[in-house]
Amino acid sequence: MMVRKSKGLSERHISVLKFLVKYGHENGRPPSIREIGDAANISSTSVVNYYLEQLDKMGYIERDSRVSRGLRLTDKINEVVEMITDLIRVPILGRIVASEPVPVPSSDFNYYDADSTVEIAASLLPEPEKNKQLFALEVQGDSMIDAMVNEGDFVIMKPINNAEVRNGDMVAVWLPNKDETTLKYFYKEKDGYRLQPANPTMQPIFINKEEPLDIKGKVVMVIRRLDTVEV
Amino acid sequence: MMVRKSKGLSERHISVLKFLVKYGHENGRPPSIREIGDAANISSTSVVNYYLEQLDKMGYIERDSRVSRGLRLTDKINEVVEMITDLIRVPILGRIVASEPVPVPSSDFNYYDADSTVEIAASLLPEPEKNKQLFALEVQGDSMIDAMVNEGDFVIMKPINNAEVRNGDMVAVWLPNKDETTLKYFYKEKDGYRLQPANPTMQPIFINKEEPLDIKGKVVMVIRRLDTVEV
DNA sequence: CTTGACACAGAACGAATGTTCGGGTATATA
């Protein structure tokens, strides 16, 4: 039998909320009661309704009577977002500094220290990025300030090479001629490449076709931890 | 009778798309066929279906057969966003510079030059801000750089006074003691106020309770025009 | 042991909703 919790959200509440988030994300509309039942292994529509009433009273959703798919998640789900979001653990491979090449995942070996990971919500990632081999780099110093990225931030990257890059991607680039790593928006142009800083007050770098340029990865996310109290 | 357009979107297509955007924004779910009919003055569900089929073929929406509210807007609506979004014309009252007080709308007179306006999509504004007396200021120089706002940007503001400001608002403040206008996040603290720059690398300003401080308006939007080609 | 709250199933009902079909009108084209 199911374990009964005295207060708060039971497993069923959580699995319903999870499904509401997932379904809405995938379909752009709320699910029907029967769809919720299928997903949460509830065989009776009345029981689904029973749980939806509770979630309504608890303030997690709002319902519209007699309207198909008439429910809406409220801001309160943010309070339990850890319970309902699927987290992806991304290994922190090292640091990113202007003066050094960025570490990249080794293809043949897959050992990562369990401690050095960051967790990111899968729902925040674009679909194609989800099950890729993502990795994280901690930003050291303020040398990435022209990418609006600061000391202590984590840059989540997807490994891609020079052939896979597309215009407008923010990429980590190693410039052998300058011995420099940089985070820039990438644009291919007539006679070479333009690397555009995210900070609009700063000037782009132009790279000739002949110059070497080594794209290490595409930035899919930047995380700035704010749990430390700021004055 | 209705004017027939040979190609592209007719008035009905547009009014349907408009309603899809509006309804989805307000209710968090797509409308039913009959709801679309009511909004677009189409009396027959079959005619609504007829238009939805066309919008589907044209790529503006995707449909799921036999599913209530089974439709979804695609990215292609962005191509016709000017046609389907309601625009609000906001008067440009002048410039904002660090060394001068900001212009504010005069309450007794309401004449604005028709040329000096910016148009913003109503859908991008929070609901309560929509029908307020908004005004725009063009940013001159780079003195607002610590608010991540640059030369040429437009700052859309809602006039509010010292009593209406709430913690976390980004506000335009005139500091008589310094003869300075600044854009900062506002926070009330024990013994005064903290004005926090949007740029995290810059330091906040602390204002004592006794010091004068004149809040001119709340920033509701910043517009950076990118239609001019950048090199 | 009785009682009542809780969690659940199943069925039935009616309203909401998508689909389909026959028919109608205006405009343009051959």
Next chain:
DNA sequence: TATATACCCGAACATTCGTTCTGTGTCAAG
């Protein structure tokens, strides 16, 4: 004039869907 096409209506139909009602089993408090 004949014909095709786009646009539109109303009605009927079949699902989908939300709602409601009856009943069952568990468990803790009295």
